[in-house]
Amino acid sequence: MSGIVIVGAGQAGFQAAASLREAGAHAPITIVGEEPGLPYQRPPLSKAYLAGKSDAEALSLRPASYLAEHRITLRAGTRAAGIDRAARRLHLGAGGSLPYDHLVLATGARNKALPVPGAALDGVRQLRGLADADRLKADLAAAGRVAVVGAGFIGLEFAAVAAARGLAVTVVEATARPMARAVSREMGAFFRAAHEALGVRFAFEAGVEAIEGTGGQGTGGQETESRVTGLRLVGGETLPVDLVLVGIGVRPNQELAEEAGLAVSDGIRVDAFLATDDPAISAIGDCARFPSPFAQGLSPDGSTRIESVQNAIDQGRSLAARLTGRAAAYAAVPWFWSDQGRHKLQMAGLTAPDDASVVRGSGEAFSVFRFRNGALSGVESVNRAADHMIARRLLAAGTHLTPDQAADPGFDLKALAMRAP
Template sequence: MSGIVVVGAGQAGFQAAASLREAGWAEPITLVGDEPGLPYQRPPLSKAYLAGKSDADALSLRPASYLAEHRITLRADTRAAGIDRAARRLRLGDGESLAYDHLVLATGARNRALPVPGADLDGVRQLRGLADADRLKADIATAGRITVVGAGFIGLEFAAVAAARGIAVTVVEATARPMARAVSAAMGAFFRAAHEALGVRFAFEAGVEAIEGENGRATGLRLAGGERVAADLVLVGIGVRPNQELAEEAGLAVADGIRVDTLLSTDDPAISAIGDCARFPSPFAQGLSPDGSVRIESVQNAVDQGRSLAARLTGRPAAYAAVPWFWSDQGRHKLQIAGLTAPEDASVTRGSGEAFSVFRFRGGALSGVESVNRAADHMVARRLLAAGTPLSPEQAADPDFDIKALAMRPT
C-alpha cells in the first residue's frame, strides 16, 4: 500500500499525520515540507521568539524521536512540484515522485508582497517562517527606527516587541483603525491606545507609494499624501495568499483557497485539503460569503481540521463544524476571538478598562465575541457558539444577566 502523503509540514499537516497514527492508521505516512528541520509552531515567531523568551528548540511541535516512533517519514526541505492524479503520484522538485493512496494538501499560505517601487530593498522584511524571524531578530538588535506596513495581528505583535526594546515604531495602515477587518471599533480603539502608550505612532488611511533607499538599503517610506517616514527596517504585514497553485495546476477547484466539502475532500476523492490553504463550508460563515464558505488562518482551524480528516480516513467521517477561535498577544494584553464576524455586525460591550469583551451580533444572533484580558468570557463564547445557544443583544447588554450560567445549561 502506498499510504498517505501529506504536502505541508506545518501545524495542519503535522496534526493530520499525528492524528492518523493516534486513530490507528497502520500504513505509511510521508510528510513533505519545503522548510528544513522539524515541524514547528509559527505563532510564537512574532511574539516570544522575537522577544528572546523562547528558542528554536522550544518551537518544535515534536522531537525527531516522535516521528521515528510513530513511523512518520519527514521529507524536509523538499518542494512538491506537481500531482499526477491519474497515476496517484506526487512529483517532487528534484524529479523524484511519491505514490499515494490518499494525498493531503496542507500547503498553507504565503505573505502578500507590497507592490511598490523599493519593496526589494535590503531592510524590507516579512514574517512567515523561522528564517524570517531569525533575520528580524538580527535586524532589530541594531534598528533605530522601524516602520510596519499593516496594522493586523502580525504587524501589531511585532510592533509591541520592537517598542518594548525602546525602538521608535511607526505603523502605516490603509484603513481607519487597527485590525479593522478582524475586530470591532471598540476593540480597535483599545489596542490603538495600548500601542500608543508603548510609544508606537500610527498613520491611518495611508497608502505607501514607494520605499526609498540608499546604496541598496531601505531608508524610509513615501506615503500617498507625500509624507515621508524614516526607517532603517520595514516590516510588511498586509495579509497572505493561499498556496493553491499545486491544486490548481492539477485541475482541482480553487477560489481564494482549495475548495473542499464539509468532509474536507476536494473534487478528487483521493485528495483532501486542510489548514490555511483550504476553503470550506462553515455554519459560522453564513452571511459572510455568498456560498457560506470561508478560509481560516489559525492554529485552531489547522489542528481541528487535521484531526477531523484523520477521523474520516480511519472510518469515522463527520462534517467539519468546529467553532473558529483566534488569539493575539500584543504587549501585556491578550486578545481572544471566538466566531467569525463582519465589520457591520452589531456590538455590545461587557466589562470595562483593560478587561472587557465585545459581543457581536448579525441578524440578532451571536456571531462572535472579542475579549481582552477576560479569558473566562472567551471560553463561555466558545460554548455558546458550539451549542448554538441563543443569546440576545439585550441579554448581553445587561450586566446582571448570567451568561456563564446560560452557556453551562445542558443542550
C-alpha cells in the first residue's frame, strides 16, 4: 500500500494527518514540508511570539512523539518538485519520489512582494513563517522607526507590537481605511482610533514609490550591506525608517497543481468534497478554492479561498472523513480573529464591502451585524465574545435575523440562536 502523501506541513496538512488517524485510517501517512522542524502554529507569530510572550516550543502543534505514536512520517525540509499523476508519484526536489494512493495538496500561500526599487534591502521584511518572525524579533530590538506597508491583519498586529515597544510606527495603506477588504467602516474606524491611541500614524490612500537605503565601504574598506533608511511615497514624501514590514496580501501556492494539469484560479480548484478534477488528489487550506454557501454573491460561481486556522482545521477534518468513508460536503461557517493591542476582533461569515451594517453595543465592546440582500452575511465583534458565538450558530443554521432585530438591544439574540437546530 502506497498510502496517503500530504504536501504541506502547516495547520491544514497536519490536521488532515491527525484526523485520518483519529478516524481509524491504517494506511501509511507521510507529510512533506519545506520548512525544517515540526509543524507549528502561525497566528501567534505576529502577536504573542513577537511580543516575547510565547517561545518556539509553545508553537508546535504536537511533539515528535505524537507523530511516532500515530505512525505519521514527517519529511521536513523537503520540497515537492512535481506530480506524476499517471504513475501516482510525488517527485521531490532533492531527488527521489514517493508513491501515493491519495495525494493531499496543503501547500498554503506565500506573501506578495512589494514591486518597487529597494524591496530587497536589508531591513525590508515579510512575516509568514518562524524564520521571518525570528528576524523581525532581532530587528525590533535595534529599530527606532518602523513602517508597515498594508493595513491588513498581519500589518496591524505587528504595528501594535512595535508601538507597545515604544517605536515610532507609520502604517501606509493604499485604501482609505484599515482592513478595508475585510471589515465594515464602523469596525475599521474603531481600530484606526485604537491604533492612533497607541501612537501609530496612518498614511491612507498612499502608494510606495521606492525604498531607499544606504551602503558602501566600511572602515576597513570592505563593502557594507545596504540597509533600509527610508520609504518614499508616491508624491515625494520620504519616511525615515530603520525597519519595513510588507503585508500586502498573499498568493496561493498552486504551481505544483498547475504544472500537473489540475484546474487552478487564484487557488487549486476543488469541489464541495475538496477533491480536484483528479480523484486521487485533494486540496485543502489556504491553497484551495472551493464552493461555499457563504460565498454566494461574492464571486460569480460562489467559490472562495479562505486563509484562516478555522478553515484549515475544518477542511483537514472534512477530508479525513471522506477518505475514511464518511463523505459530506464541506460547509463550515468561516470565522476569524485578530488580536491588536488589547482588543480582540472576531468575525464570522463572509461579507462584502457594501453589505449593510447594524451596530449592537457601544464603546470598546460592540458588534457590527452585516446584511446582504436582507440576510445575515456576517458579524464582526470587538471585545464581545458572546455575540461571536451566537453569530456562528445563527449562520450555521441559516436562522433568519432581520436588521431591525439586530439593532434592538432588547431583542434576545441568544434565545434565537438556541432555537436554531
